[in-house]
Amino acid sequence: MRKSLFFIASGIYIGIVIWLLFFYPFNPASRMDTSAQRFISLTPFGTTSEYLLNALEHQSYGHIRTLLINVGGNILLFVPMGVIIFNASPQRIWIPWLLGFLISLSVETIQITTQVGNFDVDDILFNSLGTLLGYWLCAHVPVLQLHKLS
Structure with missing residues (x-):
């Protein structure tokens, strides 16, 4: 029973991620506007540094919020992916990193090619x-381990 719930929850999570990354209008004026200018950032921590400098310089709630959403949101959004990967195949640590990297790279590539977002290496990291x-x-919290669910 708990395994079934885990698989259902995983499916719902993946659906929500797809909706958030491709369809949810964070900025309705630019998200679905194909005429909006898109950018490609290949400099590691370039966008994050810019957000951090703006937050420190302006000390406004909006700039700090943007920084926290960009960093925290990108990290938290993929935590469940690590749990799913662990339960699908508990392997060496480089395998989930590689899968997370490839999934994120795919998302960023789709976003820029379909013009519903930008390509930012910070998001991938x-x-x-x-x-x-x-x-x-998942490796350290047994209740998250599928093989221990009954």
Whole structure:
């Protein structure tokens, strides 16, 4: 019974992630507007540094919020992915990192090619970190381990 609930919850999580990354209008003026200018950031921590500098310089709630959502949101969004990967195949630590990286790379590529978002290497790094965090949590919190569910 708990295994079934886990698989149902995993499916719901994946559906929510797809909706958030491709359809939820965080910024309705630009998210679905194909004429909006998109960017590709290939500099590790470039966008995050920019957000951090703006938050420190302006010390406004909006800039701090943007920084926290960008970093925290990208990490937290992929924590459940690490749990799913652990339960699908508990392997060496590089496997979930690689899968998290490839899934995130795919998301970023789809977002820029379909013009529903930007391609930012920071998102890939933080998503991969979230996947690793989820994997680590699953490895250390037995209740999250599918093979121990009955």
